[in-house]
Amino acid sequence: MDPISTERITPASITDIMQTAYIDYSMSVIVSRALPDARDGLKPVQRRILYAMLREGLLHNRPFDKCAGVVGEVLKNYHPHGDSSVYDTLVRMAQSWVMRYPLIDPQGNFGSVDGDSPAAYRYTECRLTSLAEDLLRNIDEDTVEFVANYKESTTEPSVLPAGLPNLLMNGSTGIAVGMATNIPPHNLDELIDGICAQIDNPNITIAELGEFIQGPDFPTGGRIIGRKGIDEYMNTGRGIVRTRGKVTSEQMEGGDRERVIITEIPYNVNRATLVTKIAELVSSKEIEGISDLRDESDENTRIVIELKRGEFPEVIISKLYKKTALESSFGVNLLALDNRRPKQMNIKELINCYIDHRREVIYRRTQFRLRKAEDRAHILEGYKIALDNLDDFIRIIRSSANRDEAKQRLQEKYPLSDRQVAAILDLRLYQLTGMERDKIEEEYAELIKLIEELRSILENEYKLLGIIKEELRELQTKYSSPRKSEIVPYEGEISKADMTPKEGCFITVSHKGFIKRVSDSEFRTQKRGGKGVQGGNTYDEDFIEHIFTANTHDYIMFFMNNGRVYVEKVYEIPEGSRTSKGRSINNVLQLQEGEQIAAMICVKEISEDYNLVMCTRNGTVKKTNLAGYKNFRKGGIIGINIDDGDTLITVKLTNRESDLSIVTRQGKSIRFHESDLREQGRATRGVRGVKLAPGDYVQAMEVVDESMTLLICGMNGQGKRTSFSEFPVQKRGGSGVIAAKTAGVAGALAVKETDEIMMLTKNGQAVRTSVKDINVIGRITKGVRCINLNDGDQLLGIARIVEAEEEVTKLDSEETPSESAEE
Template sequence: MSDDIENVPGEDSGSTGSGTNIIPINIEDEMRGAYIDYSMSVIISRALPDVRDGLKPVHRRILFGMLELGVNYNKPYKKSARIVGEVLGKYHPHGDSAVYDTMVRMAQPWSLRYELVDGQGNFGSVDGDSPAAMRYTEARLRRIADEMLSDINKNTVDFSPNFDDSLKEPSVLPGKLPNLLLNGSSGIAVGMATNMAPHNLNEVADGIAAYIDNNDITIDELTKFVLAPDFPTGGIIYGYQGVRSAFETGRGRVVIRSKAEVETLKSGREQIIVTEIPYLVNKASMIEKTAQLINEKKIEGISDIRDESDRSGMRIVYELKKDAIPNIVLNNLYKQTQLQSSFSVNNVALVAGRPKTLNLKDLIKYYVDHRHEVVIRRTQYELEEAEKRAHILEGYLIALDHLDEVIALIRSSRDPEIAKNGLMEKFSLSEIQARAILDMRLQRLTGLEREKIQKEYDEIKELIEELKAILADEGKRMEIIKNELLELKDRYGDERRTYIEHAADEFTAEDMIPDDDMVITISHEGYIKRTPLVEYKTQGRGGVGSKAATFKNDDFTEHLFIASNHNYLLIFTEFGKVFWHKVWAIPEGSKISKGRAIQNLINIEADDKVRAVINVINLNDPDYINNNFLIMCTERGTIKKTSLEAYSRPRQNGINAITINEGDKLLNVRLTNGDNHIVIASNSGRAINFHESDVRPMGRMAAGVRGINMKDGEFVIGMVCVDHKDPANLLVVSENGYGKRSEFEEYRMTKRGGKGVKTMNITEKTGSLVAIKDVIEDDHLMIINKSGIAIRTEVKSLRVMGRATQGVKLIRLNEKDSISAVEKISNIEEEEIENPDELNNEGGEVQENSEE
């Protein structure tokens, strides 16, 4: 084989012996280019509708071909085979089934909301039956289809050559009817698809009129006119969220339910009657699958199914057993069968030859833009025609004013050419006027005919002025578009077929949950729960406390904070990741329950653990997320500041919140407003105070800068962020239960990165520092030790002391116990329990439990 392609000596190496050039190409480039060409051809010439007339090329060619064939709504039907042949031979060189199937669909009342083809014969059924062969059926255009084609001969649209350049076909129809909104469309291209829902003409016309009156109308305002899709098979739109999403974004999932009612027979037995089914559902297939589910005992309570549909309408009967509850059976049918279906809206259409996803306002805008261009071109065409006619009429009037001279000139002329030239010279006429005079019939020379010519001329002049006024005034053109549309509404408008029902599931779980304050606890081993704040009782300072949680021996509460049910939690782990979770979605538990493993709620790694949780009010408010920051602090004293906006897009698997250096861990995270003071404290009892502006905002993946300088073996135990305007104190707590509060003024302002000043006199008696908090007198404290004992006390019971003092005892601890977590509770309005017996009893019970 290689011998056959060897180069012949003396010939060019790039050619064979036959002289044919061989051009080497990269097969990957060639395949890529060919596939892109193919995909664009499918997108533009086959699968996607044009936003202007809502038609794909095959639909457009069928309608235009039927117009050219003369099968209008007021003409006799013609054989479908004749129509298909016309379209195939002139405009659409593809398979005949492609054309016939498309024409059939345009004639099916269950497929199109407003059919464009009037079919005679068997055009299929909602049961999925095939139509009869094209040689048996007949068709013609419906009257409403004439609105799509009206004015096509008035230079309103561009025409392009057909496949063999022998004829011209329209590249788009004038489309007086907003067809894309009314009938929708569906198609699968290459790499994209479209699925557009039908709507009601009355609503669409009102919506477009509202848009014409106010181009700045919002989609919310448009939905007062265009309520929702209106499917040809009726049914019930169950829930409005998908409709709203489709209108606003061009994508949404619309749930459709069958229309069903319960009838009671004379015998007392009940039956469910279905009279409308969801759009695009095959009735026979649905009934067959339902019967199969009943036989398999997956649906119970139904003794028989019958299809009693006839020419008068649809009627599917589900006979119920004696003990069956209709509502339960019907809901089960909705859940397991196609009595409830969904229509996934994906509004993709061609805009200027490019596919684009469109919302409701976009669809209306492009329709109005198209109609505006059509009106301009139609008016321009009519103006030109009117001016031509006026020109001829002016010639007629000149001739009639000089009738004897014209007749004499014509009689004396040897041939029409001489007569024409003579008329042009003598009466200053144009060639067109002269020809028209020569072609004029003798009867037009009567006095009555002259009056008619004069009247026609006056009317033409008025028309010309009117057409010029339209071309000069956009407002008039828009008024024409609106009036034509309202005429269509009066002529073809009908009642909405699909009922809208706001679904119960639109009221989300969050809507049904009161926005109460909750105590959120997370244990050292990663168990999380929420408990209503009202379950905790207020005690005096020094009380023993009530039992807060029951854990296994090596577990204890590590995080405790307050949040309302509707807030977002940003959960940060020591590896520097952040996860999102709604408060109400956290399992609720009592004070003594251990909660649910946090791994069941978020996808945290096995060796990672939660280090900080931020309570965020709202992640959807741009003002809020752009003007608030997250300050992060690590155990080695690194600090980082990032805008909350960088963490406002929840992801199920979390994202990296900060880059953690080797050997370090994320310790704490706080939400700030950009003008806070930051205090970082170490276990050795030293704290540094600097302004937030010392830390510039960084990206989400940054590692941060040094916040405090510490000796070997020291580590950061907490960070506080306070607004300098707040009358707050700094509370510090040691591991052996000592604490105090001091004025912030006692901590001098420095630059970040320093060693700080003493914040507590650390001794063997106090133990190392374990917590710092910013508090005011109205705050309460929740203190939990490692054995699970909790005490709640008021901050005002702690007197303000100097920053270098030791503090007072906050909680009585057992010999080998120590404090694990401290959290403040702000603005609690509860009465303190003043009965000492109650305190003693509660304390005794806790003491016993802890000893056990």
Template sequence: MVDQDRIIKINIEEEMKSAYIDYSMSVIVSRALPDVRDGFKPVHRRVLFGMNELGNTSDKPYKKSARIVGEVLGKYHPHGDSSVYFAMVRMAQVWSLRYPLVDGQGNFGSVDGDSPAAMRYTEARLSKLAEEMLRDIDKDTVDFQLNFDDTLKEPTVLPTRIPNLLVNGASGIAVGMATNMPPHNMSEVLDASMAYIDSRGEITIEELMEHVKAPDFPTGATIYGYAGVKEAFETGRGRVILRGKAEIEHEDHHEKIIITEIPYLVNKAELIKYIAELVNDKRIDGISNVNDESDRNGMRIVVDVKRDANSGVVLNKLYKLTALQSSFSVNNIALVNGRPRQLNLRDMIKAFIDHRQEVVLRRTRFELKKAEERAHILQGLIIASDNIDKVIAIIRASKNPQEAIETLMETFALSDIQARAIVEMRLRQLTGLEQSKLRAEFEEIEKLIAYLNEILANEDVCMQVVKDELQEVKDKYGDERRTDIVYASEELNPEDFYADDEMIITISHMGYIKRTPLSEFRAQGRGGVGAKGSVTRDEDFVEYIYPASMHATLLIFTAKGRCYWLKVYEIPEGAKNAKGRAIQNLLNIEPGDKVNAFIRVKRLTTDKEFINSHYLLFCTRKGVIKKTLLEAYSRPRQNGVNAITLREDDGLIGVCMTNGDNEVLIASKNGRAIRFHESEVREMGRIAAGVRGMRLADDSIDEAVGMVCIKKKENEAPDTILVVSELGYGKRTALDDENGEPIYRITSRGGKGVKTLNVTEKTGKLVAFKNVTDENDLMIINKSGIAIRVSVSNLSVIGRATQGVRLINLEKRNDEIASVCKVLSEPESEEIPENENEVNGTSETNSISETEQ
């Protein structure tokens, strides 16, 4: 029965809930989270306090770490010795704390992740900075609590003069919450704190950020982008991107990447090991060797770059794939009045200033009490010195000290403390010099008491004391920033992984595309035999071959009026005899749609001046023309955009880029062509439908077959107009005669135009309208699949209204020409222009328009 009476029945669910909540709060309050006032968890506070109690200060010899750990364990921190030792070790590591608080001697680990030596081998003492955190702790500046066995007292917080939570940061994992606070520069934080005092607490976060620029990490590196920093200061949460510092050194035969600083908390040895693994796994090309040449003078990681590799691209890949660029997730959670709170920059500075104000007030009260006690004694001593003979007589006449004290109290109206001080006074204080010293000391004490009372009575004076002490700390310990800030940069740009090398892009008639390094094409003189180009299917051929740099952009337009973007580096690379890849496999082109035009721009998103001074001209089958600023197409989207609004029975046939001063020619199936200046077409928005460019015949058969944009050329042979009919007839016609009079007369847009081909039953309708020079060849493809290559230079220039000559003999009675393509002439298939300025700037159906950026 007795045992049954001792058993108390409880609900296990409630008990587990209660016990876990108690455990959680214990972890949150007493282990894992720092106090907002001194920035310490209990273990760090106890280590520093224990070292101070040992007299283990910066002006004394080092003490064994085991002695310090034993002191802290035995008196204040009832946990494992490793928790105390590793906490002390971290406070001594210059790569862990921005401002180390422990001065260690011996092996305290390394930035490579090496473990510190055992505590019996290492020695330590407080750093001068740590002493600033403990100063005045004996002046009743902070509250003390009993230790774990109620035999000693320990401080609940340190009376720090340093905003340690900000300058050294903190990290910890509690139950249901965690903290991760970055370190900051002490000079900046103290400047912000003094600015807070000057503003009487009315300062904003933005104004504080003028002083505290960003976190400042002990390992230096570079903060890459400011958005995360700003968010962290304003909300207490944010993501800071850190990049290691690296420079490229140029040597005779190759280049080297020299890494001198790495991001905070990155293990240098693991970083080097991972780089080597990436090289072995072929994930990074261009690295031949990695060496760690770090020494006592600083960090130096040497990455040898292969001769044929681009150092800038290799470095950007290191940033992308390794911890050389990493992020620090800021989560400012600290204990405020014993409760966890998320804090912004202003909250943390306010908490620190409030703490300093309380410390100064408590210290002032303590010093005032001591000063008043001393002044009281001095008053008695001065009375005694004024009546020294009588005092001596009283003392000599007394039987014992207590009788002398009582007699003195009655004779001179003294207090017990004053009388005792007189009785205990030494004979040397009877000299005249000592008596004058007493009066001088009393006067100083009176001044001190008045000053201390003013501090207590006047808040402005109190805050000035706080500010002066902060300025003193800054003057002693302030230093320059180690971490640089790159404000404008954010995530890595895909272009960073590709050198802006010159490439040759080839596009086949059936839509296969590839890029080939320019170095694979050797230059030939005029009349050379050329070299074998792309291997294509039997019925396919290379239609376009032109230079482009890796960072250039292709704007691709389809018959349904859609615009897609393709970076040159996104085009699959292949040897010059490779087939390439279908464009439809690279873009999200709708079924039933097909690519009809390409425009190439060197710097589509960065060269604002260029895209705001150039235009795109669109032409549709129904003779509609539209002119839009290139800038409207400078914001790429993965799924493309509508480039022009088309009617259901219409389709896009050509796009060309102009500088605003081009002439435009449009030809129709019925053999008519119109010529007008592009200024006739007003500028419109991206999704506009356009205006009439050419009036077509009333019959349902007539439609536009091509558009040509003519740029004025100096010191070059002018382009000629080539027309081809569906039954194989064609001809070349000059734009202007020898006297400069226009053969194709210039009119307003919207007219029927003039005859460009005498269309008869013998010739058939017009199917192709091109601008050509003697440098071009024609690829003529029949509907039956037969292709023939014709040199343009073999075609003579004849009149505008003629029917032309037979270009191809159509053997089958019902055969017709399906398409006509302009290509580079065969002997010069390898003569690639040296730069983009040499490329023709015209565009037509299925053609490329080159820029002159």
């Protein structure tokens, strides 16, 4: 029969096959190739190289052997991949500018920090370093699991005992599928201090750990600038560490010129490429003032830059930092395999992985040694029985026909196991002397003490952890070395906050999304009814849609019409002049498609002391605690879930005891206490706040303050102030009462007598005027003219003015008008 006709063919989608195959490939790369194990800090190929060299006997006190032999052994038994990948890995583990504590001792050309390639593996030789042997120590005492190799001809360790914290000590770099790791090396002395501190106090904070572990310690030295990136990755597992080369300056002979000398370079920077880049900058005159450039490096870096007469070395050094890799960034990502699963961890979690691993290694080693000691004690107990009955044993053995008969007769008369009898029968005659008997007694007594000690270790967690600390301290003494990378504060590192004065400003956003921050000093106070000054140029068919006042050091929260929230410092908003058009808001916030600003809230800090009450165009309101927005992201977070066809129009800050007043486009208003609203989380919808008439929608919502009045301005430029006492407190969800007789409400604000407001029109006109110039009259009135409008123009919105702190003190010593959390 044709074998083909007996095959069973099952149809399958190529998409399903490719998806499954790619997932399998991805997991193989992640688990078996690119990422290190959190316990020993090694990738599979690195572990296999070290284990193969141990089995080959290439110890630190033995002769070197060819790298070709090591590569061949690894390929033959453990790693069935390309020889170049194995040799490249071997070379990296031997390079002192790559590994803070090299694991392989090289002999021959292993490349250079200038990027030179190593010689072929038939020319180079290697052996393990003493430190690598401590990673492998006790591997033959059942300390780790062994698994079959790829062809099941032998076994290999799934992890090394790792007497040292290799992952953090030497770091690791790897790119898998969909994820990558980049762990910097650290100083071993600091690491061991930190690990021992964490063993003593498992609840130690990361800040307390930071007192022991200062930060990365790169093999090439250099300087680490600032602690911000270090603190970030220690707490979150991610951060950017800024590094610089070590640069000094000195007088040249003659004393009229100076030279700059680079003695250390940042980690992972190619020295030859750095020199070439400096030469290119000098040639293109991007850096002027350099007369000569020489690379005098040997195994130590020394790049000499001679300056022209009269040049200041500080200026040249600053330009080198800015334009070359002499200042670099190291993006830290603490990603490693934890139980064969990739996991991003902070520094404490990584140390916990190592401590747990060492606990298991010591426990298994103790069990192994206990079994071995008990087995030997068992044999010695048999010897003691034989020596106590020596004449009888000799008689039985001599009278037996063969070994099996002797074994049987001895076991019938004495309580001996098979192993004890076999050992007794293997005894030599000289071992029956009195001197040998004393040795057996002495050995047995020592074994009993050892067994008791080993059992006490297994039963006592404190004692077991003490052994971990003791062995780490021994290795700390053995491999102690001073820190190579110096951690220094950023010279002249002045934050934008320090450079920005605390002053009042207002922020405008146009309909087409152009935003700017303008100092309120650009606008002069005018009398009621004035024509105003030009408040902002706009692009064709664009107009000012939002205006908000703030202090430059406040947080500003941008609430979008779809319910998303973005948070920035006010001083991060680009500054412009009164007549400038501003910058696209997409360059300031990472907006999603179709998002427009609905409201902006300014707070001194994001705390639990306040609530945010949101209101939508269709009258839905929601109360959320301000602290719910503390963990904001650059890309925004959800602030409220919005129904289809609805949009968010305003957000207010409340003190948990506030009344709220909603004003609709048709001039209706409802006042209710915020206790009518239950506190909800961020990603929720809210409840009905006002019942709207057909065609009506919410125009504004304000927090009620009886010491203030409600200012309502119509689109026709007329406005009035009304006491809040004229608005009765109702339950939320009602239709409300008449607030103003007008064809359309442009805006509503709760204002004080001393406040000033800014009024902006559709055509970009702006009027700044005092609130006291607008009369306080009843609810059912039209009001007075607040601004003279040109033909075709209409009032778009109003906002309160915030003064600078110094100016406020001068104008009003009792109270500061503000939209911020002080209200």
